[in-house]
Amino acid sequence: MSKFYITTTLPYVNADPHIGFALEIVQADVIARWHRRVGDEVFFNTGTDEHGLKIYRGAQGEGMDPKAYADLHAAKFEALKTALNLSYNNFIRTTDPHHVAAAQEFWRRCAEKGDIYKKNYRIKYCVGCELEKTESELEDGRCPLHPHLALEQVDEENYFFRYSRYQDALLELYKNNPQFVVPKNRMLEIVKFTERGLQDFSISRLKSKMPWGVPVPGDDAQVMYVWFDALVNYISALGWPDDLQKFNAFWPGVQVAGKDNLRQQSSMWQAMLLSAGLPPSTQILIHGFITSRGQKMSKSLGNVVSPFEYVEKFGADALRYYLLREIPTLDDGDFTHEQFLARYNADLANGLGNLVQRVSTMIAKYSINVGANGRSPVQSVLRKEIDNCIQRYQLDQALAVIWEKIAACDKRIDNEKPWALAKDTSQHEKLEALLSSLVADLREIGVALLPFLPCTAESILKVVGAEKIVPPAKPLFPRET
RNA sequence: CGCGGGGUAGAGCAGUAGCAGCUCGCCUGGCUCAUAACCAGGAGGUCGUGGGUGCGAAUCCCACCCCCGCAACCA
Numbered sequence: 001m002s003k004f005y006i007t008t009t010l011p012y013v014n015a016d017p018h019i020g021f022a023l024e025i026v027q028a029d030v031i032a033r034w035h036r037r038v039g040d041e042v043f044f045n046t047g048t049d050e051h052g053l054k055i056y057r058g059a060q061g062e063g064m065d066p067k068a069y070a071d072l073h074a075a076k077f078e079a080l081k082t083a084l085n086l087s088y089n090n091f092i093r094t095t096d097p098h099h100v101a102a103a104q105e106f107w108r109r110c111a112e113k114g115d116i117y118k119k120n121y122r123i124k125y126c127v128g129c130e131l132e133k134t135e136s137e138l139e140d141g142r143c144p145l146h147p148h149l150a151l152e153q154v155d156e157e158n159y160f161f162r163y164s165r166y167q168d169a170l171l172e173l174y175k176n177n178p179q180f181v182v183p184k185n186r187m188l189e190i191v192k193f194t195e196r197g198l199q200d201f202s203i204s205r206l207k208s209k210m211p212w213g214v215p216v217p218g219d220d221a222q223v224m225y226v227w228f229d230a231l232v233n234y235i236s237a238l239g240w241p242d243d244l245q246k247f248n249a250f251w252p253g254v255q256v257a258g259k260d261n262l263r264q265q266s267s268m269w270q271a272m273l274l275s276a277g278l279p280p281s282t283q284i285l286i287h288g289f290i291t292s293r294g295q296k297m298s299k300s301l302g303n304v305v306s307p308f309e310y311v312e313k314f315g316a317d318a319l320r321y322y323l324l325r326e327i328p329t330l331d332d333g334d335f336t337h338e339q340f341l342a343r344y345n346a347d348l349a350n351g352l353g354n355l356v357q358r359v360s361t362m363i364a365k366y367s368i369n370v371g372a373n374g375r376s377p378v379q380s381v382l383r384k385e386i387d388n389c390i391q392r393y394q395l396d397q398a399l400a401v402i403w404e405k406i407a408a409c410d411k412r413i414d415n416e417k418p419w420a421l422a423k424d425t426s427q428h429e430k431l432e433a434l435l436s437s438l439v440a441d442l443r444e445i446g447v448a449l450l451p452f453l454p455c456t457a458e459s460i461l462k463v464v465g466a467e468k469i470v471p472p473a474k475p476l477f478p479r480e481t
Numbered sequence: 482c483g484c485g486g487g488g489u490a491g492a493g494c495a496g497u498a499g500c501a502g503c504u505c506g507c508c509u510g511g512c513u514c515a516u517a518a519c520c521a522g523g524a525g526g527u528c529g530u531g532g533g534u535g536c537g538a539a540u541c542c543c544a545c546c547c548c549c550g551c552a553a554c555c556a
């Protein structure tokens with residue numbers, strides 16, 4: 001039995017859980033469940049990122065203490081566990097005392113290595129927005145929203161991380177591990193980015209301006225910049241640096257992240273690990289974004305989809321199915337209510353649900369004794385194909401394979417006409433063999449679905465595994481209009 | 482010349498040289514075990530535009546048009 005570690009990124013708690021994060025964590029959940037099924041001991045981590053300016057300001061805006069504000073919002077993310085039927089075993093919050101101590105220890109290691117130094121940090125600041133502005137945001141050297149105001153130049157002394165020192169080491173890492181980042185085009189993107197040269201980045205902020213962060217060891221005037229502390233969660237979650245037994249058993253692991261996080265996960269964090277003298281991650285999976293009619297979801301467009309809303313109306317497995325099947329695992333995908341309904345009705349209600357219903361009804365109606373064939377161990381043909389898909393992270397493909405099997409069962413029923421066989425007592429044996437074989441197929445489908453739609457899979461296995469098979473009391477997926 | 486992705490049926494997509502395909506939707510027929518479900522057949526596309534190479538191009542080459550991300554310290 002081998003150990004397997006998988007983690008999502010930590011969403012920032014200043015907004016409600018986004019459907020895009022639901023996608024990420026459901027993908028990680030399928031991979032984790034699959035690894036458990038093949039016998040691995042799995043550590044599955046997720047959590048929340050709670051430091052930084054936006055949280056600080058958000059809390060101030062509501063007249064709250066930052067920690068209380070974070071508590072309030074973190075609870076919404078923890079609620080995803082039940083809503084989406086997730087199997088993670090660790091939920092880390094970057095405000096956890098253990099994590100704070102780990103981030104400080106990590107800082108010390110990088111500092112000992114000579115990778116942390118103080119430098120003047122010059123930013124442009126728009127008083128109108130009360131925000132820093134990067135060069136790329138400016139138009140003619142002025143803030144596009146407040147062109148009448150001159151930008152202020154802010155100088156503050158911050159700590160910097162010697163990212164530039166790790167350019168060659170990172171390129172070496174990528175070269176030796178062509179699968180380090182998947183999919184391939186993301187790997188290419190990060191290699192090109194690294195080849196262009198890396199610039200040291202700032203890893204602290206003046207406490208007097210922004211106190212909501214992990215204190216920098218040995219400097220009361222500064223707190224860590226939120227990224228530096230947040231990335232360390234991937235190892236502090238495993239008990240680093242105190243519980244080295246657990247850490248060594250599970251690290252390194254697989255990290256799932258969105259394409260907006262490519263650099264932080266596959267480059268900056270890897271450089272930090274190298275600096276601290278720790279092994280780099282095993283692999284970074286980069287999923288895409290969910291658009292709605294091809295447009296980015298945004299509050300101003302009013303096209304934001306709430307994962308909770310769909311779970312409430314259609315159940316966790318219906319949302320899991322859509323996210324896993326309709327959104328290509330490592331690419332962008334689209335979410336619209338119409339497409340959701342189409343998938344739900346075609347695949348779940350008419351396909352899977354209806355097949356379970358028609359087979360179990362016939363067995364009850366024709367008083368069939370499911371024979372040895374129907375009770376035999378699950379065939380491995382389908383499972384092997386699905387295992388291949390999952391190992392290549394083609395979760396959508398894996399589901400497509402299962403649905404081909406469902407279609408084949410429907411076709412077979414139509415071809416062999418069990419209702420006709422039932423009218424002729426001399427054909428009873430043939431009828432029994434047919435339905436037993438279909439029960440075996442359903443069990444195979446049920447087992448294959450376990451990592452993807454855990455509740456539904458168990459319901460199916462319960463129906464077809466019963467001594468006396470009867471149709472489900474309620475349809476698995478009632479048709480919706 | 483900043484980096485990358487894309488433009489194929491009403492919608493969403495697959496297809497890297499050999500008869501243009503899949504899913505949904507739509508139409509017709511069949512069936513009756515089932516959630517008006519299931520099965521069969523059909524309509525629907527000048528494969529972004531123009532040129533080039535090839536016996537043959539959605540696919541390779543050149544040019545152009547359009548869409549979308551990213552452009553690092555914004556979590």
